[in-house]
Amino acid sequence: MNILIIGGGGFIGQKLARSLVARGQLRGQKIESLTLADIHMPASIPANFDIKTVTCDIADPQSVADTIGSEVDVIYLLAAIVSAHAEDDFFAGMSINMMGTLNVLERARSLNTCPTVVFTSSIAVFGGEVPDPILDHTALMPQSSYGTQKAIGELLVNDYSRKGFIDGRGFRLPTISVRPGAPNRAASSFMSSILREPLNGQPANCPVSKDFAHYYLSPRKCVENLILGAEIPGQDFGSSRCMMMPGRKTTIREMIDAMTSVVGPEAEELITWNAQPDVQKIVGGWRSDFEPTKALKLGMSADTSFVENIRYYIEDDQPTG
Numbered sequence: 001m002n003i004l005i006i007g008g009g010g011f012i013g014q015k016l017a018r019s020l021v022a023r024g025q026l027r028g029q030k031i032e033s034l035t036l037a038d039i040h041m042p043a044s045i046p047a048n049f050d051i052k053t054v055t056c057d058i059a060d061p062q063s064v065a066d067t068i069g070s071e072v073d074v075i076y077l078l079a080a081i082v083s084a085h086a087e088d089d090f091f092a093g094m095s096i097n098m099m100g101t102l103n104v105l106e107r108a109r110s111l112n113t114c115p116t117v118v119f120t121s122s123i124a125v126f127g128g129e130v131p132d133p134i135l136d137h138t139a140l141m142p143q144s145s146y147g148t149q150k151a152i153g154e155l156l157v158n159d160y161s162r163k164g165f166i167d168g169r170g171f172r173l174p175t176i177s178v179r180p181g182a183p184n185r186a187a188s189s190f191m192s193s194i195l196r197e198p199l200n201g202q203p204a205n206c207p208v209s210k211d212f213a214h215y216y217l218s219p220r221k222c223v224e225n226l227i228l229g230a231e232i233p234g235q236d237f238g239s240s241r242c243m244m245m246p247g248r249k250t251t252i253r254e255m256i257d258a259m260t261s262v263v264g265p266e267a268e269e270l271i272t273w274n275a276q277p278d279v280q281k282i283v284g285g286w287r288s289d290f291e292p293t294k295a296l297k298l299g300m301s302a303d304t305s306f307v308e309n310i311r312y313y314i315e316d317d318q319p320t321g
C-alpha cells in the first residue's frame, strides 16, 4: 500500500500522516510507503516504513506529474488555500483550489491505475436559498470563491469516478476545532483561537456573539473519518461520491461551557468580545444545520460533545512546559 498526502505539511495532513504511521496499515494492507507533498517541504515523521517528504505545487501540472507516480494506491488531496485567503486573492484560489484539483485528477487519470483519491471539501459549498436542514442531496450553493472552488472539485471527483479514471471520494469537512498552532487566514480561525489561546493562558477575541452556532468536528475524529473514507469500498458510495462528514452543531456559549467544565472558569475570562464586521459577514452566511445521513451509514462519526474537542486538544496538541 503506497499512500500520498498532498498538503501533507498542513494541519490535517500531518495529523493524518501520524495516524497512518501508528496504524501501519490501510484497508488491511501493510503500508509500504507514505509520501508527504506540499508547496513547502513538509516535516518528516519517524516510521518503520519508507516515508518521503517532497515539495509539490498543485497549480503546476509538471510538479504534480513529478509527484504522483504509478505506484500510488491512495492519494489524499488536502492541499488548498483557505476561505479568507481564496476570497482575498481570487486568482490564487482558482489556480490552487480549482486548477490544482484538476491537475491532480488529470495526473491520476493519465496513470490508468484508477487510484483512490480522497478529496477534502467543505461545508462552505452550501449557502444561499437552500432550506435547513441541509441533507446529502441539497443543492450546492456556495457563497464564497472558496466554496465555489470546492464545489467544482466535488463535481470533478464525481465525474472522474463515474468514468473509472479514479476511485474518488469527497468529504465536506465541518470546521475542525480545536486547531493547534497559530491563527490562520480562515474566517473560521477564531472558532479555535477563542479556546486554544485561553487554554494556553493567552487572551483571544471573539468577533461574533455567544449564540452564534456552527458545525464542528475535532481533529482526532476528522482523521479517523478520513482513514475510513479511504477504506470504504468504492461501490458503497452509489452515484454520488461526495458527502458531508459528520460534525456537531454547537454555539459559542456551549464551546466555552465545555472548556469551563474541563479546566475551570479562569480561561473564559481571557476572552474579549469585540465585533468584527468583516468576519461576521463571511461566517454569517455559513450554515450549521446538517444531516450527514450517508456518511453515518458508511460508518463515520462525530464527537459526542464539545468536551471531547477540548480534551483532545489538551491530550494531543497543547504545548507543554
Ligand SMILES: NC(=O)c1ccc[n+]([C@@H]2O[C@H](COP(=O)([O-])OP(=O)(O)OC[C@H]3O[C@@H](n4cnc5c(N)ncnc54)[C@H](O)[C@@H]3O)[C@@H](O)[C@H]2O)c1
Binding pocket: 006, 007, 008, 009, 010, 011, 012, 013, 037, 038, 039, 040, 056, 057, 058, 059, 077, 078, 079, 080, 081, 082, 096, 100, 120, 121, 122, 123, 172, 173, 174, 175, 176, 177
Ligand atoms: N481545517 C478545517 O477546519 C477545514 C474545514 C473544511 C475543509 N478543510 C479542507 O481540508 C484540507 C486541509 O485543511 P488544513 O486545515 O489542514 O489546511 P492547511 O492550510 O493546514 O493545509 C493545507 C496545506 O496545503 C498546502 N498548499 C497550499 N497551496 C498549495 C499548493 N499550491 N501546492 C501544494 N500544497 C499547497 C499548504 O502549504 C498547507 O500545508 C483543505 O483542503 C481544506 O480546504 C479544512
